[in-house]
Amino acid sequence: MDFDLTEDRQMLSDSLNRYLADKYPVETRNKVAYEAPFHSPEKWGELAELGALFALAPEDAGGFGGSGFDVSVVFEALGRVICPEPVLGALMASRLMTKAGADQEALLSGATKYAVAIGELEAPYDLGSIKTEASGSGDSVTLSGRKSAVYGGQVADVFLVAAVAGGRLGVYEVQAADAQVEGYGMIDGAGACELLLDGTKATCLIEDGAAALQDAVNAGIVALCSEAVGAMDVLHAMTVDYLKQRKQFGRAIGSFQALQHRAVDMLTEIEQSRSIVIKAASELNGEDATKFCSMAKNLIGRAGRLVAEEAIQMHGGIAMTWEYPGSHYAKRIIMIDAQLGDTDYHLSRVAAA
Amino acid sequence: MDLTFTPEEQEFREEVRSFFRENLPQDIADAVKAGGELTKEHMERYHAILAKKGWLAVTWPEEYGGPGWTPVQRHIFDEESCRFYAPRIVPFGLSMLGPVLQKFGTQEQKDYYLPRILSGEDWWCQGYSEPGAGSDLASLKTRAVRDGDEWVINGQKTWTTLGQHADKIFCLCRTDPDVQQQKGISFILVDLDTPGIEMRPIKLIEGGHEVNEVFFTDVRVPYENLVGEENQGWTIAKYLLTHERTGIAGVGFSMLALEEVKALARKVMRNGKPLLEDPLFAARVAQVEVDLEAMKITNLRMLFKAVKQGAPGPETSILKIKGTVIGQELRDLARRALGPSAAPFPGHITDGNLALAPANNANNAARYFNNRKTSIFGGSNEIQRNILSKAVLEL
Numbered sequence: 088m089d090f091d092l093t094e095d096r097q098m099l100s101d102s103l104n105r106y107l108a109d110k111y112p113v114e115t116r117n118k119v120a121y122e123a124p125f126h127s128p129e130k131w132g133e134l135a136e137l138g139a140l141f142a143l144a145p146e147d148a149g150g151f152g153g154s155g156f157d158v159s160v161v162f163e164a165l166g167r168v169i170c171p172e173p174v175l176g177a178l179m180a181s182r183l184m185t186k187a188g189a190d191q192e193a194l195l196s197g198a199t200k201y202a203v204a205i206g207e208l209e210a211p212y213d214l215g216s217i218k219t220e221a222s223g224s225g226d227s228v229t230l231s232g233r234k235s236a237v238y239g240g241q242v243a244d245v246f247l248v249a250a251v252a253g254g255r256l257g258v259y260e261v262q263a264a265d266a267q268v269e270g271y272g273m274i275d276g277a278g279a280c281e282l283l284l285d286g287t288k289a290t291c292l293i294e295d296g297a298a299a300l301q302d303a304v305n306a307g308i309v310a311l312c313s314e315a316v317g318a319m320d321v322l323h324a325m326t327v328d329y330l331k332q333r334k335q336f337g338r339a340i341g342s343f344q345a346l347q348h349r350a351v352d353m354l355t356e357i358e359q360s361r362s363i364v365i366k367a368a369s370e371l372n373g374e375d376a377t378k379f380c381s382m383a384k385n386l387i388g389r390a391g392r393l394v395a396e397e398a399i400q401m402h403g404g405i406a407m408t409w410e411y412p413g414s415h416y417a418k419r420i421i422m423i424d425a426q427l428g429d430t431d432y433h434l435s436r437v438a439a440a
Numbered sequence: 441m442d443l444t445f446t447p448e449e450q451e452f453r454e455e456v457r458s459f460f461r462e463n464l465p466q467d468i469a470d471a472v473k474a475g476g477e478l479t480k481e482h483m484e485r486y487h488a489i490l491a492k493k494g495w496l497a498v499t500w501p502e503e504y505g506g507p508g509w510t511p512v513q514r515h516i517f518d519e520e521s522c523r524f525y526a527p528r529i530v531p532f533g534l535s536m537l538g539p540v541l542q543k544f545g546t547q548e549q550k551d552y553y554l555p556r557i558l559s560g561e562d563w564w565c566q567g568y569s570e571p572g573a574g575s576d577l578a579s580l581k582t583r584a585v586r587d588g589d590e591w592v593i594n595g596q597k598t599w600t601t602l603g604q605h606a607d608k609i610f611c612l613c614r615t616d617p618d619v620q621q622q623k624g625i626s627f628i629l630v631d632l633d634t635p636g637i638e639m640r641p642i643k644l645i646e647g648g649h650e651v652n653e654v655f656f657t658d659v660r661v662p663y664e665n666l667v668g669e670e671n672q673g674w675t676i677a678k679y680l681l682t683h684e685r686t687g688i689a690g691v692g693f694s695m696l697a698l699e700e701v702k703a704l705a706r707k708v709m710r711n712g713k714p715l716l717e718d719p720l721f722a723a724r725v726a727q728v729e730v731d732l733e734a735m736k737i738t739n740l741r742m743l744f745k746a747v748k749q750g751a752p753g754p755e756t757s758i759l760k761i762k763g764t765v766i767g768q769e770l771r772d773l774a775r776r777a778l779g780p781s782a783a784p785f786p787g788h789i790t791d792g793n794l795a796l797a798p799a800n801n802a803n804n805a806a807r808y809f810n811n812r813k814t815s816i817f818g819g820s821n822e823i824q825r826n827i828l829s830k831a832v833l834e835l
Contacts (some may be wrong), residue, residue: 088449088512089442090744096441156441327833347829354828355758362737363730369443382730435719438726 090365096160099142099152103164106137111168113412120171120276120415124242131172135197139165143178143195148185150195155368158306159313166317169419171277173239175426178310179203179303180247183258186299187292202243203303204234204261204282211235212428214249214256214300219284221252221259221291228291230259230284238426240280241270247292248284249300258296259289275418301377307427308380309371312364312387315423319357319394322416326350326398329413333403346401353397356390363387378440381433387423388430395420443740445512453516460524463489469525475803476786477648478527480605486527487560497558499535504542504550505558511747515687515740522692530602533557533564536680537610540627544668544676553629567597567611567630567654568677575823577612578621578674582656584613584628586663591628593636593659599817603639603652607632612673625673629665636660644813646806647785681819688756689739689763690814694732697770701725704777704801715777728769735759735766754831757824764814764821774801775808782808 092100110130111119119127134140142157144150152158158178165174177194180201184191193199210216219232230250240246246261267283293299327350330341340346367383370376395417399406406413424430445453468482490496498514500506509517521528529535538557541550556562573580582595593613603609609630616624632639636659642651668676702725705716715721739759746752775782782805815821829835 088445088740088744090741092441327835330835341835344826344829347833347835348822348825350833350835351761351825351828354833355762358738358741358755358758359731359734359762362741363734365441365443365741366733366737369441379733382733385727386730386734434723434726434730437730438719438722 092156092160096156099138099157100160100164102137103134103139103161104167106133107164107168107170111170113168113415116168116171117276117415120169121272123270123272123278125270125272125276125278126172126239126242131200132197134172134174135195139174140177140181140195140197143174144181144185144191148181149191150181153185153372155306155309155371158309158371159364159368162310162313163317166314166319166419167321169276169318169416173200173202173242173277175307175310176200176202176239176243179307180245182303182306183247183292183296183299186296186302187258189292199244200239200242201245201247202237202240202280203307204237204240204246204248205300205304206235206237207233208235211425212432214297214304217249217251217256219248219250221250221257221289224291228259228289229286230261230289231286232284234282234284236279236425237282238277238279240268240282241272241278243268243280246282248282248289249296250289252294255295256297256300257291258293258299260292261287261289265289273422275422276415304427305367305371305376305380308384309364309368311423311426312360312367312383315387315391315420316357316360316364318416318420318423319353319360319391322394322398322413322420323350323353323357325413325416326353326401329402329405340401349397349401353394356393360387360390378437381428381436381440384428385430385433385437388433391420391423392430443737445516449512449516452513453520456517456520457524459493459495460520460526463493464524464526465489468527472525472527475807477650483527483530483605484560487529490529491558491560496529497534497538498529500538500542504538504554511743515743518687519692519695522696525696530563532566532602532606532610533562536566537564540610540667540676540680543679544627544672546664548664549629549667562608563602563606565600565603565606565609565632565652567600567609569599570596571598571653575820577677578625580612580614580625582611582613583617584611584615584626586615587660589663590660591663591665593628593630593656593661595656596653597656598642598651598653600639600652600654601650603632603654604641604649609654610667612677615673616671619671622674624671625677626670627667627673627676628661629667630656630659630661634659634661644810646809647787648806648810650810682752688818689735689759690767691732691736691739691763694735694763694767694770697767697774698725698729698732700801701770701773701777704774708777708779721773721777724773728766728773731762731766731769735762738762754827757819757827760818760824761815761821767814768808768811771804771808771811774804778804 139161141150142152142161145153180203194201221230223229243263248259248261250259265288269281272278331339333340363383363386367379370379399417405411468486471478471482495507497506502508541553570580584591584593611628611630612625613628614624615626636657638655639652641649644650706714708715710718742756786803786806
């Protein structure tokens with residue numbers, strides 16, 4: 088049993104944290120995150136150079152990581168600065184391409200940006216309810232349907248799209264240039280798109296792709312949960328600092344027990360969150376990955392809401408302002424719940440397991 | 441990051457399992473499973489079985505007759521003893537007084553008392569809480585005044601767990617009322633046969649007799665029954681609180697309780713279907729299952745940290761808070777799963793009317809009520825929050 092990071096991962100974590108703290112301070116982050124194209128091509132390139140993308144893929148796929156803990160280290164660092172770069176799409180695409188045995192050089196180097204388009208308006212989470220259809224075969228495959236809230240889609244070069252053909256869920260590659268891409272920014276920063284497919288040219292990456300898609304979703308969940316832990320950690324520290332500094336009734340508000348106990352409850356839930364992410368990360372490449380990822384996403388959803396809402400409440404009015412950094416952390420933590428399955432969706436999956 | 445146990449630890453787990461398989465008497469396991477009160481005979485017989493194997497004083501170093509286990513081995517033993525429905529080892533002599541004597545006792549005290557704890561000759565109980573000193577333990581008033589080579593003790597202790605079986609009590613007494621509260625307390629050993637002591641049972645919410653109140657009227661004990669130095673009692677009390685914190689999360693008990701709830705909810709029918717297929721009930725079970733899964737890792741993380749640092753830190757209060765809440769939630773679900781069948785008073789259930797509930801679950805409501813104690817005793821969950829706020833958040 089060992090709860091320390093390996094030396095390699097510790098180095099990756101340190102260098103990412105250093106780079107992000109230095110180059111992605113919250114003012115920069117907010118500028119990038121809320122203005123089109125909702126990411127910074129320059130910083131994207133630098134992150135890739137640091138190995139943030141190579142760490143997401145195993146060695147035989149051209150990377151130097153690919154385990155749940157590699158994913159976790161990268162995304163926790165991104166979460167600490169609520170980084171808007173479209174790394175999640177790269178991770179999920181890499182998982183699919185690894186399963187397909189496809190070449191990932193352009194993805195891992197950051198040269199080509201990928202987005203993974205799974206969710207639809209009426210099926211935001213459930214793979215079994217996907218309606219986008221693939222037809223034709225060989226060189227004449229086309230897709231029709233609408234993919235909704237595709238994270239990173241506003242700047243993607245390539246989409247990997249989940250679509251049904253003859254009752255089978257497959258993965259299809261679509262060039263952004265061939266599709267109608269309606270990009271937009273998100274309430275919590277970064278961007279996404281609606282991907283409108285109408286007889287759109289595609290190539291088949293994985294014909295029978297349900298398992299591969301589930302694996303990509305699982306990896307995405309470990310990533311989002313790790314991102315949430317990083318963000319919750321920072322927001323909690325901000326809150327505790329604020330409790331020490333803010334004076335009312337002639338003393339620091341952190342001297343009031345009512346607030347102390349709530350700050351402790353946040354801590355408890357963050358530690359529980361960290362634990363369940365460790366568990367999910369350790370199981371990511373194993374047989375029970377889906378179950379433990381659902382557990383993690385459910386717990387993170389609950390803990391995230393507690394931490395975000397309590398942070399806002401205990402800060403008082405200042406946390407209601409755009410200017411205060413904590414507000415943006417709270418938004419990101421809350422909105423993570425709406426990605427890849429929310430608290431209730433995953434609770435029902437745990438119950439059914 | 442590596443969540444697996446070493447081959448040696450796995451081997452140890454197997455050894456513990458086969459020990460329980462071969463040595464734990466069925467009637468004792470059944471009594472634990474039923475969730476009612478264990479008799480003194482049950483507990484003494486179980487202790488003797490462990491003592492014979494050298495596994496009774498799990499936290500003691502080998503020089504005093506302990507097995508010399510690592511914290512991880514203790515964790516494995518705890519987990520397996522829950523899995524086999526072994527009783528909890530009565531902690532007062534073994535995991536409370538024993539370590540205190542080893543650290544603060546004189547050679548004579550160690551030589552005399554430690555073997556008697558191991559052999560079961562002495563059954564100790566704890567004299568800490570008083571009617572006016574619960575969470576604010578340092579305000580305790582039971583007075584010990586030195587008179588020649590004796591202490592004269594007057595006052596009242598309460599919540600004395602299993603005191604009805606005990607023959608000795610270790611007490612925190614006020615020995616100097618004129619200094620700061622924490623600096624005027626001493627740790628004194630008292631034989632319960634001494635004249636002037638009266639023990640009265642306290643009947644608990646579910647009807648059980650687990651705790652007692654103890655009255656001291658001019659009780660005279662030898663001066664050398666003092667442990668450590670005069671007025672050093674608070675240091676000893678704090679040492680005792682931080683020393684023994686494995687198992688504080690009750691993960692093993694909760695894992696078992698979760699399985700019991702699921703098994704029960706598969707049997708109990710509602711709306712023509714097993715209760716576990718009711719989406720609302722299933723969701724409640726799933727949520728506590730998620731919390732417990734996280735708690736298992738939190739528990740191991742703190743254990744790992746304690747091994748690395750040499751001692752558990754204040755963050756272990758998280759285990760107490762969250763662990764007890766999870767256990768209580770499971771007891772609530774077990775009670776709720778039975779519906780009105782949980783209502784009959786346990787003592788009123790006979791073979792004739794047992795049709796209402798599976799035999800093992802007759803105590804579900806009683807256990808639910810009894811289990812509310814866990815967030816109150818051992819430093820209430822609010823006190824744990826105070827500790828975390830001060831020591832971890834530095835508020």
